[in-house]
Amino acid sequence: MSEKIGIYVCECGPNIADKVDIENIMDEISKLEDFKNKELVVKKHKLLCSNEGKEFLEKEINENKLTHLVCAACSPRDHDTTFINVCKKTHLNPYLYRIVNIREHCAWIIPDKDEATKKAIQYIHAGMNRVLYQDSLFEKELDSNPDVLVIGGGIAGMEAALNLAGKQRRVFLIDKEETLGGKAAFLTEQNIVQQKISDIQKNNNIKVFTKTVLDKLIGFMGNFEIVLKSTENPDETTELLAGALVVAIGYELFNSKKLSEFNYEDNDDVINSLELGRMFSENKKITLKNGKEPKSVTLVHCVGREKVGFCSKICCNYMLRISNYLKEQSSNIKITHLIKYLNLPYKEDQNYYDKIKEKGVEFIRYSDLSVKGTKVEYTDINDKKGKLESELVILAPAMIASKDSEELAEMLNIDLHETGYFQEIHQKINPVSSTTDGIFIIGSARGPANIVDAMQQAKAATGKIFTQLIPGEKIIPEVMVSEILEAYCTGCQTCLNVCSYDAIYFDDERGISVVNEAVCRGCGNCVGSCPSGSIRTKHFTNPQLYQEVKEAIR
Amino acid sequence: MDNPENVLIIGSGVAGMEASLMLSKAGKKVYLVENLPIIGGKIIKNEESFPNMDCSTCLVAPIQQEILQDANIEVLTLSTVEKVTGKPGDFKVIVRKKARYVSLEACLGCGMCYPVCPVVLKNEWEENLMDKKAIYVPCSGSLPNVPAIDASQCLHLNGKDKSCNKCVEACMFGAVDFSQKDEEIKVNVTGIIVATGFDLFNVQELQNLGYGKYPGVYTAFEFERLFASNGPTEGKLFLRDTEKTPDSVAIVHCVGRDEVGYCSNICCMSSSKHARFIKHNLHDAKIYNIYSDICLSDKSYQKFFDETKSHDSEFIFQSDRKKMNITKKDGKLEVSYFNGKETKESILVDMVILANALRPSDTIEELSKALEIKRDSFGFIEIEPSKIGSVDTSRPGIFVAGCAEGPKDVQGSVIQSEAAVAGILSMLDQ
Numbered sequence: 011m012s013e014k015i016g017i018y019v020c021e022c023g024p025n026i027a028d029k030v031d032i033e034n035i036m037d038e039i040s041k042l043e044d045f046k047n048k049e050l051v052v053k054k055h056k057l058l059c060s061n062e063g064k065e066f067l068e069k070e071i072n073e074n075k076l077t078h079l080v081c082a083a084c085s086p087r088d089h090d091t092t093f094i095n096v097c098k099k100t101h102l103n104p105y106l107y108r109i110v111n112i113r114e115h116c117a118w119i120i121p122d123k124d125e126a127t128k129k130a131i132q133y134i135h136a137g138m139n140r141v142l143y144q145d146s147l148f149e150k151e152l153d154s155n156p157d158v159l160v161i162g163g164g165i166a167g168m169e170a171a172l173n174l175a176g177k178q179r180r181v182f183l184i185d186k187e188e189t190l191g192g193k194a195a196f197l198t199e200q201n202i203v204q205q206k207i208s209d210i211q212k213n214n215n216i217k218v219f220t221k222t223v224l225d226k227l228i229g230f231m232g233n234f235e236i237v238l239k240s241t242e243n244p245d246e247t248t249e250l251l252a253g254a255l256v257v258a259i260g261y262e263l264f265n266s267k268k269l270s271e272f273n274y275e276d277n278d279d280v281i282n283s284l285e286l287g288r289m290f291s292e293n294k295k296i297t298l299k300n301g302k303e304p305k306s307v308t309l310v311h312c313v314g315r316e317k318v319g320f321c322s323k324i325c326c327n328y329m330l331r332i333s334n335y336l337k338e339q340s341s342n343i344k345i346t347h348l349i350k351y352l353n354l355p356y357k358e359d360q361n362y363y364d365k366i367k368e369k370g371v372e373f374i375r376y377s378d379l380s381v382k383g384t385k386v387e388y389t390d391i392n393d394k395k396g397k398l399e400s401e402l403v404i405l406a407p408a409m410i411a412s413k414d415s416e417e418l419a420e421m422l423n424i425d426l427h428e429t430g431y432f433q434e435i436h437q438k439i440n441p442v443s444s445t446t447d448g449i450f451i452i453g454s455a456r457g458p459a460n461i462v463d464a465m466q467q468a469k470a471a472t473g474k475i476f477t478q479l480i481p482g483e484k485i486i487p488e489v490m491v492s493e494i495l496e497a498y499c500t501g502c503q504t505c506l507n508v509c510s511y512d513a514i515y516f517d518d519e520r521g522i523s524v525v526n527e528a529v530c531r532g533c534g535n536c537v538g539s540c541p542s543g544s545i546r547t548k549h550f551t552n553p554q555l556y557q558e559v560k561e562a563i564r
Numbered sequence: 565m566d567n568p569e570n571v572l573i574i575g576s577g578v579a580g581m582e583a584s585l586m587l588s589k590a591g592k593k594v595y596l597v598e599n600l601p602i603i604g605g606k607i608i609k610n611e612e613s614f615p616n617m618d619c620s621t622c623l624v625a626p627i628q629q630e631i632l633q634d635a636n637i638e639v640l641t642l643s644t645v646e647k648v649t650g651k652p653g654d655f656k657v658i659v660r661k662k663a664r665y666v667s668l669e670a671c672l673g674c675g676m677c678y679p680v681c682p683v684v685l686k687n688e689w690e691e692n693l694m695d696k697k698a699i700y701v702p703c704s705g706s707l708p709n710v711p712a713i714d715a716s717q718c719l720h721l722n723g724k725d726k727s728c729n730k731c732v733e734a735c736m737f738g739a740v741d742f743s744q745k746d747e748e749i750k751v752n753v754t755g756i757i758v759a760t761g762f763d764l765f766n767v768q769e770l771q772n773l774g775y776g777k778y779p780g781v782y783t784a785f786e787f788e789r790l791f792a793s794n795g796p797t798e799g800k801l802f803l804r805d806t807e808k809t810p811d812s813v814a815i816v817h818c819v820g821r822d823e824v825g826y827c828s829n830i831c832c833m834s835s836s837k838h839a840r841f842i843k844h845n846l847h848d849a850k851i852y853n854i855y856s857d858i859c860l861s862d863k864s865y866q867k868f869f870d871e872t873k874s875h876d877s878e879f880i881f882q883s884d885r886k887k888m889n890i891t892k893k894d895g896k897l898e899v900s901y902f903n904g905k906e907t908k909e910s911i912l913v914d915m916v917i918l919a920n921a922l923r924p925s926d927t928i929e930e931l932s933k934a935l936e937i938k939r940d941s942f943g944f945i946e947i948e949p950s951k952i953g954s955v956d957t958s959r960p961g962i963f964v965a966g967c968a969e970g971p972k973d974v975q976g977s978v979i980q981s982e983a984a985v986a987g988i989l990s991m992l993d994q
């Protein structure tokens with residue numbers, strides 16, 4: 011079929027028409043020397059993006075049986091998709107169209123009309139050069155599996171499983187411990203956890219594997235192949251298929267004994283907040299090691315905060331609750347909180363704090379302190395030194411990432427944040443998605459979180475999965491992906507290291523690297539890295555760019 | 565059920581936009597109701613967002629564009645929800661849509677109409693730091709980039725001078741359309757998400773801080789606009805009505821915290837951001853952050869705070885927020901406060917930024933009545949107490965997301981919005 015290129019110049023009202031000589035542009039384009047043997051249709055329109063303009067364009071493509079299309083108009087940010095959508099209504103493959111920006115790049119920035127006109131001609135010419143070298147590209151459809159693997163059966167993981175499981179979606183929930191529930195079991199929220207555990211047991215669409223961890227994962231969103239293994243017998247493995255993963259492996263407490271300022275023995279009445287939580291759920295009261303109720307308590311906030319480099323967000327809150335409970339247990343108890351700052355990010359916190367202060371609980375702001383058994387020496391923010399000797403010392407150590415995070419991140423090919431927690435793909439606008447498509451991060455595995463945060467994040471991941479992995483619907487991967495030309499690839503594997511999405515694998519049999527098109531995002535990193543120049547990104551090939559640039563910079 | 569697949573989203577901030585796009589991707593028809601002429605919410609007032617100092621426009625403009633181009637999303641600007649009857653799965657909604665008097669289809673956003681309009685008004689969106697005309701866009705870069713006419717102020721529309729047709733004459737596209745009428749739109753939807761965000765505490769309630777009395781005292785949003793490259797000074801830090809930059813600035817945290825009764829969650833970070841921005845632009849400026857507590861609610865915030873504290877600003881602790889006083893002295897502003905030793909101290913500065921508390925949006929009372937949903941003791945939309953960890957309101961089928969539920973940062977708002985989408989879709993699944 012011979013080539014027939016349509017070139018449509020948009021006036022954009024007065025925006026382009028007033029600033030460049032459109033007649034002159036059309037004239038010059040029509041008689042370009044290097045397009046002498048090609049059939050050209052050159053027309054203008056008042057407003058190509060308007061409904062009338064789009065209908066005009068559609069008719070033109072059809073009636074002229076165009077093989078290529080160039081729209082000389084505005085920024086692709088404004089209307090690239092508009093014209094792509096017009097092409098989609100016709101026989102013309104949208105990858106055989108090119109937008110040329112003669113508004114922002116010419117009309118709006120060059121005061122001299124002749125100069126602006128000249129540049130517009132040059133740019134349109136460049137676009138025509140490029141479009142001839144473009145290839146048709148076709149979207150592919152892949153089957154996808156709607157099932158989900160949830161790793162970690164704390165409150166976050168359980169909530170995700172319960173929200174996700176349905177008639178058309180099974181959930182596999184694994185936990186390395188013998189029972190579900192995680193570390194949320196504390197003070198008042200105990201019943202929520204128990205309720206969730208029993209809801210899970212009743213749900214036929216959730217299959218629970220305890221004492222189980224992930225062993226291996228390959229694949230991509232919609233099609234992950236998973237191997238699980240038992241923590242008791244590593245040879246006992248289970249193979250599964252799922253379309254998405256939710257990572258909810260929770261947190262750990264910073265070990266305060268690692269800090270030289272904290273000197274205490276196991277039999278001292280110095281306990282950390284989780285130990286206290288456990289004591290409370292077992293005995294329903296807070297006591298000393300000898301079983302008696304304490305008459306004086308020091309609560310130390312921010313233990314290890316400087317070391318780990320972040321505020322744990324929730325410990326001020328639970329320390330206040332402990333204080334409140336102690337006051338209820340015995341009203342004339344002497345309570346002192348040693349705080350750095352008081353972090354009260356939830357709207358209910360302030361009232362709670364005010365109430366506790368009214369009960370006579372004391373708050374001291376420290377800059378430094380040391381713990382020797384139940385004796386606490388501190389320097390306050392005014393450099394005044396002080397000493398507290400109480401019967402019980404309760405520590406709030408920083409909440410840190412689970413020690414399994416690193417290994418799991420490696421296995422899942424997702425990034426870790428510098429704090430050791432899992433990293434969001436975009437902290438602000440995509441906060442529960444990991445750096446790999448189809449893998450979500452929630453709860454205190456993502457960063458310090460309370461139960462409400464953990465549950466809302468579980469629902470957020472559910473929302474993401476509901477909209478990205480619809481049962482029965484196919485997924486359409488990126489079209490503008492990279493490909494490695496077998497004949498040139500020397501098998502050096504340089505590209506494997508530069509791909510941020512792990513889209514390239516090495517084919518041992520053929521001795522070459524291969525791009526997994528379902529995973530590649532077409533970023534082009536690998537193209538530049540290949541010493542033998544054997545990688546190209548579709549729609550951004552060297553000949554295409556060369557043809558465009560050679561004219562544009564002439 | 566007439567339209568089992570329709571959803572109503574009220575408010576087009578980050579929370580409302582994320583929910584709209586997700587639901588559209590899931591094949592639902594979305595009605596996105598916004599009472600301003602533009603979409604985007606409060607974040608577009610900010611030049612940069614903490615903690616990565618991302619350009620806010622670059623973050624949000626592609627999302628706004630995607631919404632405007634999405635055929636599944638019907639954006640209803642200048643609109644409010646008046647009444648909701650019916651039940652989950654089958655809500656009947658009445659939306660009141662004010663006339664824009666400019667055709668969204670015909671207008672190109674060329675801006676030829678504003679200069680010719682004779683009516684000069686204060687631009688509230690720009691925190692009254694600059695003027696606008698009766699035909700206006702709130703700021704440059706507004707999306708949709710189509711002006712609206714303030715009917716009560718336009719001479720033609722309010723009848724003061726029927727012959728004024730200046731904007732009509734200036735428009736080469738015939739986009740100005742005085743024949744547009746306010747409309748009542750009825751839609752049937754299965755579920756509703758409330759994402760109407762927040763407004764700021766009125767600092768004039770605190771006489772001792774001198775706002776309104778001294779031109780050098782700013783609110784947090786006034787400062788955001790001052791620092792915006794599309795704002796009244798195009799990002800130059802000129803003191804009000806002058807072309808002088810400040811040599812010293814005090815940023816006061818927790819303004820209005822005692823009055824509203826909670827910590828606003830984000831203002832320690834936004835105040836650190838402001839310190840950073842000033843230092844970045846005015847290297848020799850002396851900056852103070854006067855705080856009473858520090859709230860850092862994300863794993864990445866401490867680092868940002870530490871860096872600001874060590875490079876950009878001196879952080880001063882005040883022990884009693886109620887005792888702060890701002891007065892004029894030697895041509896400067898004197899900020900006096902009680903320090904950690906409970907003794908009075910003061911600093912002299914050219915500029916004061918008050919980090920005012922976030923509070924429920926002005927429209928929330930009326931809206932919550934129209935929707936028949938409960939609010940908490942602070943006035944925010946309440947999450948149904950029996951559904952802890954959800955984003956369900958007291959009325960089944962209606963969900964809440966973002967700062968409409970309480971103060972939070974962008975990611976916190978987006979998380980709730982994604983959770984609300986899960987709520988809606990679970991409901992449709994049943």
Ligand SMILES: Cc1cc2nc3c(=O)[nH]c(=O)nc-3n(C[C@H](O)[C@H](O)[C@H](O)COP(=O)(O)OP(=O)(O)OC[C@H]3O[C@@H](n4cnc5c(N)ncnc54)[C@H](O)[C@@H]3O)c2cc1C
Nearest residue numbers: 162164165166186192193194260261283453454459460461
């Ligand atoms: C002292 C203390 C008091 C608290 N008090 C409160 C409170 O009063 N109210 C409140 O709202 N929040 C409170 N919290 C916070 C609460 O504990 C957390 O929000 C909650 O536990 C987070 O749940 P999660 O599911 O993210 O993590 P976790 O509860 O830590 O659960 C993680 C689960 O993952 C499993 N797991 C870990 N690694 C793996 C692996 N590699 N493979 C498979 N499974 C794995 C674990 O066994 C565990 O079951 C408190 C926290 C502390 C430290």
Ligand SMILES: Cc1cc2nc3c(=O)[nH]c(=O)nc-3n(C[C@H](O)[C@H](O)[C@H](O)COP(=O)(O)OP(=O)(O)OC[C@H]3O[C@@H](n4cnc5c(N)ncnc54)[C@H](O)[C@@H]3O)c2cc1C
Nearest residue numbers: 575577578579599605606613614761762927966967973974
């Ligand atoms: C000074 C300052 C600086 C900040 N800087 C940052 C930052 O750097 N990084 C960060 O993460 N966060 C920052 N924030 C917080 C951020 O602004 C919020 O997290 C975010 O805007 C919340 O989004 P939202 O969608 O909940 O609400 P909003 O952004 O408030 O959007 C709500 C929308 O609903 C509309 N609306 C209201 N009522 C109605 C009604 N009745 N009908 C129809 N529509 C209605 C409003 O016009 C608005 O468009 C800052 C906040 C302040 C005050």
Ligand code: SF4
Nearest residue numbers: 312321322323325326
């Ligand atoms: S929440 Fe409170 S105790 Fe925990 S690290 Fe932050 S300031 Fe310290």
Ligand code: SF4
Nearest residue numbers: 509530531533534536
């Ligand atoms: S283009 Fe980018 S995503 Fe695709 S294989 Fe190359 S490096 Fe990976």
Ligand code: SF4
Nearest residue numbers: 671672674675677735
């Ligand atoms: S109404 Fe007309 S003059 Fe005004 S911005 Fe729109 S197109 Fe331009």
Ligand code: SF4
Nearest residue numbers: 681718719720728731
């Ligand atoms: S008619 Fe006149 S007053 Fe009204 S918006 Fe147009 S120019 Fe302004």
Ligand code: SF4
Nearest residue numbers: 817818827828831832
């Ligand atoms: S976030 Fe900071 S400035 Fe804002 S109210 Fe809380 S403690 Fe005060």
